[in-house]
Amino acid sequence: MPQIRESEGLHHIRVELEERSYEVSVGSGLLATVGAIARSLPSTRGRKAALVTDSNVGPLHSAAVTGSLQAAGYEVHAIVVPAGEASKSMDQVTAVCRELHRAGLDRGSFVVALGGGVIGDLAGFCAAIFNRGIPFIQIPTTIVSLVDSSVGGKTGVNLPEGKNLLGSFHQPAAVLGDIDTLRTLPGREYREGFAEIIKHAAIRDRAMFDQIAPFRDSATGIAPLIARNVAIKAAVVEEDERETTGTRALLNFGHTIGHGIESAAAGAFLHGEAISLGIIAALALSVTKGGLPQEDADRVVDLLAHFGLPLVLDSRIPAETILERLGRDKKFVDGSIRFVLLRSLGEAFVSSEVTREDIAREVNRLIVI
16 A cells, blocks of 8 residues: 655555556645645646636635646636536536636646536546546545546546546546545545545445544544545555456446436435445345345444434335446446446455346345335
């Protein structure tokens, strides 16, 4: 696992990917350093930058980022998109790229993604395709984006048929995780991100389970936990950057069913809430198919409950719709299912033994009438 280096109150994790390597910094006060950090990077020394954010995050944090960039000598063009999953669309990709063109950005320019996972995915994808690729800096502002989506280079948008079906691998030039931004999150948006932290503990770091619960209501002191999660994600990405060996698929624990629920629910669940339900189904399958001890499964469920994450599914979301959406998921290869299970806490593997009937059974078990 990559080392976590501490310096001046910040935590730094290097993601080693040869010429695509970059550093993730976690701590307080990082918004004020964006301009200086951009100037220190060889790929972001042009004159123009585009700040892509959303209608929720922009009013809270864009002034600090813009001011830092301008102080470093950059001409900044702000692009604000509507908050929410609906902005992960090709319509928004076109709109953002047209804005980049109208603002005069070229191959020497760069994009700054300021927001949660939707903004990181959208802005990163636009950076990947604009002028055949320009650099971008990730500034994640949610737990989910801090520990997961900002690291690893996956960018993309949704189709009506499913999540993240259009996209590209495009590694950021840097990731700045300013934990001060977490103070502006509503409680529900803050807590939903812990589904991804719990997932990381389940697949790679059993000892981390003891460190998660105290942060349910406050992010005070959370930087070391965030950095530990980033290191887990970085290790997996370094082993399997483009999902060619199967290691990176382990990060999909809970996501196969979770994405089906998220899509079928049409906005009723936040990402982490849907993943919580997917994790519960995956735990049940891990007990029956992977040999996971029931007490280990119960420990994960108890931690999800501690953060107020959903444990059951309302019958108003039909199981048939979930299964239909799940069948379109890009994790299915040639019609076969690659399903991530646990043998024990901290030990995950990809199984080919899970059938559609198994999945249907566990989806139906989630539903409470």
